Amino acid sequence: MQEALATPLRHDDLQARVRSTLARLSQTGALPSLPAAASAALALARDPEADVDKLCRVIQTDVGLSARVLRVANSAALGRRNPARKLQEAVITVGLRKTCDIMVAACAKRLYEGATARAEELWNHSLAVAVAAEELARTTRRVEVGSAFLPGLFHDVGRVAFLLADETAAEVIEGLAADGDGAKSFLEREWYGFDHAEAGAILAEDWGLALELCDAIRWHHEPSEAGAARELATILNAADAVAYKLGAGATLEPPASVTTAHLELSPEDEASLLERVQAAWDAQRDLLG
Amino acid sequence: MSTVLTVDDSKVVRTMVTRHLQPYGCTIVEATNGQEGVDMARTHKPDLVLLDVTMPVMDGRQALGELRKDDATKGIPVIMLTAESGRDLVVEIAKLGVHGYIVKPFQQETFEKEVSKVLGAPAGAAAPAGATAVDPKAVLIVDDSEKVLAMAKAALEQTMTVLTATSGKDAIAQYAKAKPGVVVIDLVMPDMDGFATIAEIQKLGKSSCVALTVRGDASLHEKAKKAGYAAIVEKPFQAGELLEHVTQAASAGASPDDVLKDFVSEDGGCPVFSLPNQSSKLLIKLLPIFGKKLRSLAEDGNDKLIVDVAQLNELTSEHVAGLVRLLTEAGTLGIKTAICAPDALVTKLRQIAETKDAPYASTRDGARQSLQ
Numbered sequence: 178m179q180e181a182l183a184t185p186l187r188h189d190d191l192q193a194r195v196r197s198t199l200a201r202l203s204q205t206g207a208l209p210s211l212p213a214a215a216s217a218a219l220a221l222a223r224d225p226e227a228d229v230d231k232l233c234r235v236i237q238t239d240v241g242l243s244a245r246v247l248r249v250a251n252s253a254a255l256g257r258r259n260p261a262r263k264l265q266e267a268v269i270t271v272g273l274r275k276t277c278d279i280m281v282a283a284c285a286k287r288l289y290e291g292a293t294a295r296a297e298e299l300w301n302h303s304l305a306v307a308v309a310a311e312e313l314a315r316t317t318r319r320v321e322v323g324s325a326f327l328p329g330l331f332h333d334v335g336r337v338a339f340l341l342a343d344e345t346a347a348e349v350i351e352g353l354a355a356d357g358d359g360a361k362s363f364l365e366r367e368w369y370g371f372d373h374a375e376a377g378a379i380l381a382e383d384w385g386l387a388l389e390l391c392d393a394i395r396w397h398h399e400p401s402e403a404g405a406a407r408e409l410a411t412i413l414n415a416a417d418a419v420a421y422k423l424g425a426g427a428t429l430e431p432p433a434s435v436t437t438a439h440l441e442l443s444p445e446d447e448a449s450l451l452e453r454v455q456a457a458w459d460a461q462r463d464l465l466g
Numbered sequence: 467m468s469t470v471l472t473v474d475d476s477k478v479v480r481t482m483v484t485r486h487l488q489p490y491g492c493t494i495v496e497a498t499n500g501q502e503g504v505d506m507a508r509t510h511k512p513d514l515v516l517l518d519v520t521m522p523v524m525d526g527r528q529a530l531g532e533l534r535k536d537d538a539t540k541g542i543p544v545i546m547l548t549a550e551s552g553r554d555l556v557v558e559i560a561k562l563g564v565h566g567y568i569v570k571p572f573q574q575e576t577f578e579k580e581v582s583k584v585l586g587a588p589a590g591a592a593a594p595a596g597a598t599a600v601d602p603k604a605v606l607i608v609d610d611s612e613k614v615l616a617m618a619k620a621a622l623e624q625t626m627t628v629l630t631a632t633s634g635k636d637a638i639a640q641y642a643k644a645k646p647g648v649v650v651i652d653l654v655m656p657d658m659d660g661f662a663t664i665a666e667i668q669k670l671g672k673s674s675c676v677a678l679t680v681r682g683d684a685s686l687h688e689k690a691k692k693a694g695y696a697a698i699v700e701k702p703f704q705a706g707e708l709l710e711h712v713t714q715a716a717s718a719g720a721s722p723d724d725v726l727k728d729f730v731s732e733d734g735g736c737p738v739f740s741l742p743n744q745s746s747k748l749l750i751k752l753l754p755i756f757g758k759k760l761r762s763l764a765e766d767g768n769d770k771l772i773v774d775v776a777q778l779n780e781l782t783s784e785h786v787a788g789l790v791r792l793l794t795e796a797g798t799l800g801i802k803t804a805i806c807a808p809d810a811l812v813t814k815l816r817q818i819a820e821t822k823d824a825p826y827a828s829t830r831d832g833a834r835q836s837l838q
Contacts, residue, residue: 193787198550202571202573342573343571345482345574349481352481353478358477359477367476367477367478368478368482369571370550370570370571
């Protein structure tokens with residue numbers, strides 16, 4: 178497998194290889210895809226012309242989404258005096274961008290559900306990292322608050338793709354990593370020719386996530402390599418570590434590469450951060466049920 | 467008991483090989499580079515060597531050369547393991563005499579297909595041939611609505627033999643007689659629903675099943691996939707949509723030879739490969755089969771090939787990538803190719819570096835002549 182490591186591939190070549198390998202391994206010959214409403218929400222999140230009406234039209238195409246957005250709008254956290262009854266009112270209360278986040282999360286959940294127990298654990302982990310990334314963005318002001326949730330949610334989607342493609346291989350790689358035969362990313366590169374962070378970045382790009390957010394996913398285990406996306410990659414890396422601290426890890430032990438150290442938080446700040454993330458995570462889980 | 471030697475510098479690969487060899491109940495010995503592999507082949511005299519291409523100390527190509535030089539090891543069957551990027555190299559190595567190659571990462575199914583050629587099917591896996599053989603050209607539609615049956619029949623009857631059943635019970639009886647390659651089943655039916663029906667059909671044979679469901683019920687999709695449905699078509703459906711899913715399901719269940727029949731032919735003594743005018747899934751499935759066919763053509767002494775793309779409505783990037791791969795593989799094997807394509811496609815293909823210099827003709831006759 179040295180050929181995969183020795184010659185760095187051009188981004189296009191690597192992208193083509195990730196796609197063709199994952200497609201070849203999947204039962205259907207197709208790559209994991211997001212439900213249509215989520216793709217539409219992602220597009221709207223990037224659309225400067227997006228407005229409440231446009232968003233409401235998309236929400237209405239998906240059974241269950243309207244109810245969910247209304248639930249968030251009427252949740253205690255947003256403190257409305259009169260409950261929102263119309264979707265339009267709910268979207269205005271929640272905010273355009275946050276509504277997009279909720280839609281994407283609700284739809285993405287289906288990708289993980291029912292696949293395997295591991296996939297469902299990964300969903301829990303992904304949601305915790307999304308919430309933690311948002312909270313870290315707010316606390317540290319290193320990146321715009323609105324930009325952290327979705328890359329957090331999708332940071333490990335490459336692992337889901339690996340799991341959906343071949344559970345045995347995913348299990349073997351985890352076993353070897355736990356036995357000290359190498360870091361998981363290294364073992365993934367040996368087997369697939371690329372690691373889960375690369376695969377996740379490429380899938381997220383296919384799904385319409387902004388390129389800089391995809392770069393943060395690509396480098397979430399090596400933030401110093403992320404170029405322009407370095408701050409966000411650092412946030413994702415730290416959010417990953419926070420998720421582990423809250424017992425929402427993707428494996429039993431956190432990988433050596435994830436840490437909150439780069440953020441230089443005081444022990445008191447970190448303790449209160451963990452509390453806030455725990456509360457936000459509980460609320461999200463409750464919401465997405 | 468057979469012995470298999472795995473030669474690969476990656477522990478992940480060796481572990482995966484060991485996992486996938488379990489059903490064969492064989493003894494497994496491992497080596498981490500070519501030199502170790504050659505030494506162990508001499509000591510253990512394995513029944514099969516699984517040999518990685520790129521390794522430190524001595525790579526797979528050199529190791530294969532060593533094995534073939536030595537009288538004690540030259541008869542041992544070798545299957546090469548290669549990374550996706552190393553396929554071209556394998557075609558070259560294949561000339562040194564290997565029994566097959568497996569592209570990494572691989573799944574159980576692909577692995578077993580190659581390995582069973584040497585070791586035979588794993589114990590307990592082989593079902594009697596008659597019990598699972600299905601007719602890839604036939605489809606059975608099961609729905610309690612006569613209207614849906616009529617629509618489905620209209621959509622499919624030009625390309626396949628269509629049978630219909632109005633209940634799960636009726637479907638089982640018809641299935642047992644005709645063994646159609648694809649069964650399209652309505653999930654919601656009185657008495658016996660689509661889930662009970664597929665469970666019975668799976669006991670009788672290995673056909674691909676496509677579920678029919680009412681639009682918008684996402685929970686049913688998951689359940690259907692778990693029950694073993696290969697695809698789900700929502701009602702009301704377009705004729706083309708049903709046809710595409712059924713064709714794909716048919717090719718998924720058919721053996722490579724059955725799939726090939728539609729896309730490999732001969733014209734005036736010259737082999738012809740046709741690219742399918744369907745979604746990329748079929749093309750992705752066909753490419754390795756084309757590759758295999760190419761090698762057997764080369765072994766039989768063929769040095770000409772027509773690639774027919776005349777039936778393509780549009781040229782997708784997958785088609786271009788597939789075509790380039792086919793031409794490259796043919797070139798490596800010393801097979802000359804001509805492309806049969808309408809003018810509009812030729813103009814597009816000439817704009818792409820890899821296909822710009824290929825000989826083109828608008829008819830198969832023309833293509834054949836250009837190869838003379």
